[in-house]
Amino acid sequence: KQEVTQIPAALSVPEGENLVLNCSFTDSAIYNLQWFRQDPGKGLTSLLLIQSSQREQTSGRLNASLDKSSGRSTLYIAASQPGDSATYLCAVGDLGGGSQGNLIFGKGTKLSVKP
């Protein structure tokens, strides 16, 4: 059964710092991997999607990498800003059991960027 782990559970950094959020998964048979942002009391906003054949995706100050063989993904945030404060969720598109694309979520990393 696929399991997704995110470390750390919470992170506090000063504004302007570059940071890395980590995600690991136990089964490398994945369809894709998606990073989301969730603000308190709100839904999930899709940040980046990496297909299983890709190694990274970039959007603005965000860069996500994928290493299927080691079961890891990282989300890199450059020059962090207070507006980046949110919970970041990693989700793996599962291939198991014929349920192609079902997302298995990590518990998230709660990021706080201090001014």
Add this chain to the structure above:
Amino acid sequence: DARVTQTPRHKVTEMGQEVTMRCQPILGHNTVFWYRQTMMQGLELLAYFRNRAPLDDSGMPKDRFSAEMPDATLATLKIQPSEPRDSAVYFCAEGTTLYNEQFFGPGTRLTVL
């Protein structure tokens, strides 16, 4: 703005009552997912539909939960009877056909007293 709309946004009800949550995906995206989020368990898949047909509802307690998609613009999740342990935020998401990137609605926050 969320691509997917969900109603109601908040629901408080008493144990034993029926609860119906609605989701309106964007027409043309043929996969719809229902997730539940709690502090303890995080986000869990309850059920999903492709082309309006249920493909997987193994995450759903069958005795009290039911999910349907009566047409391409409406998906419903019903709980009958509701229990306090059902208190959570319920999200609907739609998946794009090509890459199955999922876009989430704002959620329905359910409180069962």
